[in-house]
Amino acid sequence: MTAALTLAPVTGRRRPLSVTLAAALLALVVLAAVLAPLLAPHAPDAIDLSASLVGTGADHLLGTDSSGQDLLSRVLYGARSSLVAPVALLAVAAVLGVTLGVLAAWRGGWVDTLVSRLTDVMYAFPGLLFTVLIIAVFGAGMTTSVLALGLAFTPTIAKYTRSLALAETRKPYVDAYRVQGMGGTRICALHLVPNLGRSILGYLVVLFGEALMSLATLSYLGFGAQPPSSDWGLMVQEGQAAVVQGALLPALVPGTAIALVVVSFNVVGVWAADRLGKQD
Amino acid sequence: MTTTTRRTATATALAAALLAATGCAGADRPADSGPRTSAADLKLDATTPKAQGGLAKANWLLEDEPDSLDLDTQGSSAGRVVLTNVCERLYQLQPDMTTRPFLARKATTSADGRTLTLTIRDDVTFHDGTKLTADDVVWSLERHASKDMEQSDEFGNVTSMKKTGADEVTVRFEEPDAMFLKALAGDAGIVWNKAQVVKSGKEFGTPGRPDACSGPYELASWKSGDSIALRAYDDYWGTKPLTREVVFRWASDSALVNALRTGAADGAYAESPNTAAALRADQDLAQYYGPSTASLVLIPTDRGGLDDPRIRRALSLSLDRKGIAESGYGGLVQPWATPVGSGAWGYEKAEFAAAQKELDEDAPASPDADDLARAKDLVQEAGAPTAPVVIGTDASQGRTVVANATRAALQRIGVRAEIKTVPTAQFEEFYSDPTARADIDVLVGDWYISKADPMGFYDNGLSDSSNNWVGFKDAAYDRKVKQALATLDDGKRAALAVDVQRTFVESAVWIPVAQIPTILVLDRKLTGPTASQAYLYYPWAAQLGAKKG
Numbered sequence: 001m002t003a004a005l006t007l008a009p010v011t012g013r014r015r016p017l018s019v020t021l022a023a024a025l026l027a028l029v030v031l032a033a034v035l036a037p038l039l040a041p042h043a044p045d046a047i048d049l050s051a052s053l054v055g056t057g058a059d060h061l062l063g064t065d066s067s068g069q070d071l072l073s074r075v076l077y078g079a080r081s082s083l084v085a086p087v088a089l090l091a092v093a094a095v096l097g098v099t100l101g102v103l104a105a106w107r108g109g110w111v112d113t114l115v116s117r118l119t120d121v122m123y124a125f126p127g128l129l130f131t132v133l134i135i136a137v138f139g140a141g142m143t144t145s146v147l148a149l150g151l152a153f154t155p156t157i158a159k160y161t162r163s164l165a166l167a168e169t170r171k172p173y174v175d176a177y178r179v180q181g182m183g184g185t186r187i188c189a190l191h192l193v194p195n196l197g198r199s200i201l202g203y204l205v206v207l208f209g210e211a212l213m214s215l216a217t218l219s220y221l222g223f224g225a226q227p228p229s230s231d232w233g234l235m236v237q238e239g240q241a242a243v244v245q246g247a248l249l250p251a252l253v254p255g256t257a258i259a260l261v262v263v264s265f266n267v268v269g270v271w272a273a274d275r276l277g278k279q280d
Numbered sequence: 281m282t283t284t285t286r287r288t289a290t291a292t293a294l295a296a297a298l299l300a301a302t303g304c305a306g307a308d309r310p311a312d313s314g315p316r317t318s319a320a321d322l323k324l325d326a327t328t329p330k331a332q333g334g335l336a337k338a339n340w341l342l343e344d345e346p347d348s349l350d351l352d353t354q355g356s357s358a359g360r361v362v363l364t365n366v367c368e369r370l371y372q373l374q375p376d377m378t379t380r381p382f383l384a385r386k387a388t389t390s391a392d393g394r395t396l397t398l399t400i401r402d403d404v405t406f407h408d409g410t411k412l413t414a415d416d417v418v419w420s421l422e423r424h425a426s427k428d429m430e431q432s433d434e435f436g437n438v439t440s441m442k443k444t445g446a447d448e449v450t451v452r453f454e455e456p457d458a459m460f461l462k463a464l465a466g467d468a469g470i471v472w473n474k475a476q477v478v479k480s481g482k483e484f485g486t487p488g489r490p491d492a493c494s495g496p497y498e499l500a501s502w503k504s505g506d507s508i509a510l511r512a513y514d515d516y517w518g519t520k521p522l523t524r525e526v527v528f529r530w531a532s533d534s535a536l537v538n539a540l541r542t543g544a545a546d547g548a549y550a551e552s553p554n555t556a557a558a559l560r561a562d563q564d565l566a567q568y569y570g571p572s573t574a575s576l577v578l579i580p581t582d583r584g585g586l587d588d589p590r591i592r593r594a595l596s597l598s599l600d601r602k603g604i605a606e607s608g609y610g611g612l613v614q615p616w617a618t619p620v621g622s623g624a625w626g627y628e629k630a631e632f633a634a635a636q637k638e639l640d641e642d643a644p645a646s647p648d649a650d651d652l653a654r655a656k657d658l659v660q661e662a663g664a665p666t667a668p669v670v671i672g673t674d675a676s677q678g679r680t681v682v683a684n685a686t687r688a689a690l691q692r693i694g695v696r697a698e699i700k701t702v703p704t705a706q707f708e709e710f711y712s713d714p715t716a717r718a719d720i721d722v723l724v725g726d727w728y729i730s731k732a733d734p735m736g737f738y739d740n741g742l743s744d745s746s747n748n749w750v751g752f753k754d755a756a757y758d759r760k761v762k763q764a765l766a767t768l769d770d771g772k773r774a775a776l777a778v779d780v781q782r783t784f785v786e787s788a789v790w791i792p793v794a795q796i797p798t799i800l801v802l803d804r805k806l807t808g809p810t811a812s813q814a815y816l817y818y819p820w821a822a823q824l825g826a827k828k829g
Contacts, residue, residue: 047688049606066680066681068607069684222675226699245558
């Protein structure tokens with residue numbers, strides 16, 4: 001997994017220009033994904049072999065790939081899977097990771113030791129290799145990739161949640177609920193987890209870029225999205241062979257889209273996590 | 281502002297933003313990428329102009345390092361490109377893809393076709409200076425025929441191989457075997473120096489071991505992971521080579537392109553047409569296209585989606601072969617109506633060419649309205665498969681285009697399709713492992729045969745062939761293939777081959793897409809090597825030299 005971009009802590013109430021620009025770009029990408037059917041000049045999987053690898057022009061504003069598919073249309077539609085899949089991945093990882101983290105912090109003792117060692121073992125195993133092994137057993141595809149990467153991201157979230165929950169369980173309100181006779185499960189579900197929510201959410205925003213990158217990597221390697229999907233990672237893979245022939249756009253357009261969105265999510269994510277942490 | 285205008289304006293703004301980010305504007309293809317060749321304009325020529333002068337050293341590129349230089353145990357293309365200059369065969373494949381006796385000075389076949397008598401040349405020495413004898417020939421043939429050796433299947437019909445005179449070897453067959461002499465021009469005909477092979481033992485063919493052959497070049501060195509060097513053998517019995525030393529290194533894709541562009545390498549046989557396409561505009565490099573047996577094909581399986589021959593024929597009728605050739609391969613492959621390239625026409629070329637032309641109606645280069653109407657009728661008659669047809673491919677540019685074009689062709693005739701992509705390293709498993717292809721209905725494949733005879737291919741359609749993945753069964757076809765393989769007369773065998781070829785194509789046992797020529801990329805100052813697929817079996821480096829004396 002790639003390390004998330006770290007920025008200097010943000011001080012004061014004013015939002016830095018970089019965050020504004022990154023947020024604006026992300027808004028644009030979300031808009032493009034939602035409005036793709038209205039914006040795309042061609043169907044994303046329409047083949048036109050007579051227009052293979054054409055450059056930018058009136059018919060194809062960003063050119064075409066080797067199968068004559070319109071790159072602009074594909075990159076617009078590709079924004080959908082490139083945004084939705086990381087959300088699904090992080091949802092899987094969050095459900096598992098938060099449950100394990102809170103469980104370890106709340107129960108302590110052998111449960112904490114077991115969860116901690118388990119996450120240590122998973123940390124020691126390269127995430128991408130772990131994912132590829134799962135895909136080798138269950139087969140390639142976006143669903144398998146999301147589930148496999150969801151598992152691979154779980155230890156990160158579990159560790160983060162455990163550290164937050166350990167501090168939270170020592171707060172007086174937890175003892176107060178205990179004294180009132182409230183059960184552990186209810187305290188965790190109704191009070192502890194909601195109180196950690198904003199910090200965890202901020203962390204998930206930081207992880208979003210990494211999740212997107214990991215999914216794109218799997219699609220690039222042929223394990224994730226399958227043709228004719230216009231997933232950006234898959235588009236880079238399909239476009240890279242044309243680079244040697246001097247046709248750069250088929251790989252460069254989706255590659256740039258990935259880079260911009262990942263960086264933007266990191267910028268916004270770090271800022272948001274910092275703000276939410278301060279508020280907590 | 282109308283809806284369309286607004287949509288265009290918004291799309292333009294988005295495109296401009298992305299273009300600004302990518303730093304690109306204007307045409308994608310750079311000015312020096314050269315014009316795209318039309319597949320129809322590609323002319324194949326087996327030879328390059330004769331060299332006029334010698335050369336001290338040539339640097340040559342292979343796409344991979346050979347696994348071994350023992351072609352009996354590991355027969356790879358890279359190994360053949362090197363070893364064909366070092367090791368000679370009983371027969372020799374010529375640049376025009378015909379064969380002629382070579383280390384066997386003469387070959388006589390008995391009237392019943394079951395006995396072949398080879399007269400061995402008596403003026404040949406191996407690179408260690410010892411004389412090549414009939415004993416070496418028999419020993420080599422027996423080694424090739426041994427179980428687990430790459431060429432053992434060529435000897436399935438052989439009942440005995442014996443030395444029957446000082447320079448005479450007699451081979452007996454159960455049935456007449458039209459392919460045997462062709463096989464002797466391939467790896468099954470290499471004559472090894474028995475003493476050297478025995479001396480090297482299990483290490484034979486590995487780095488640091490000498491070669492065990494006769495030929496214009498001898499193996500000078502093999503530095504594992506770095507290079508293989510050949511030097512001219514001074515006591516060679518035949519015409520002395522023009523180039524004194526040939527050094528092979530290996531690179532693929534962009535590394536190969538850059539090495540040729542910068543002059544670090546003098547030439548290469550490009551396995552990928554797209555690599556050659558990238559070099560087409562280079563003023564310092566010439567490209568030659570020659571006949572080959574290789575072809576691009578769709579290989580259906582018995583999974584279900586394409587088990588009805590009518591659906592397969594409909595796919596063949598609706599496939600845009602010309603579009604595939606030009607988009608996926610830069611026009612460096614040719615739309616083709618049979619599953620084996622024109623390099624297989626080692627005899628009766630005119631008859632095979634005419635038969636190929638007749639099959640265009642079943643496998644058109646660019647389907648017209650009539651072809652599509654016929655295809656739709658076939659689908660309607662058979663009923664479209666209920667599940668999507670799964671197309672197996674890897675992510676290479678050419679195969680991706682073929683897979684996309686196949687999906688588009690199927691959709692055009694009312695058949696749903698999806699693509700399954702696997703990493704290139706996993707792709708080869710489709711050929712060798714039936715379980716790997718259990719989830720696909722059709723594979724985007726390529727294929728070549730070592731023999732310059734279409735009958736070297738059509739046994740793939742036999743009911744019991746391991747390459748008949750779709751389970752095609754036709755007793756008449758089986759009978760005719762066996763009859764052709766036992767017919768020694770070229771004219772009669774060609775007639776049978778044309779007959780079985782028609783059945784194979786009409787039944788779409790495999791669906792032909794394009795023929796893939798051999799592509800030689802060479803420094804413009806050099807010339808001489810063959811441009812045909814004979815480069816795998818003919819000492820091409822011996823004719824490499826300077827264009828001017």
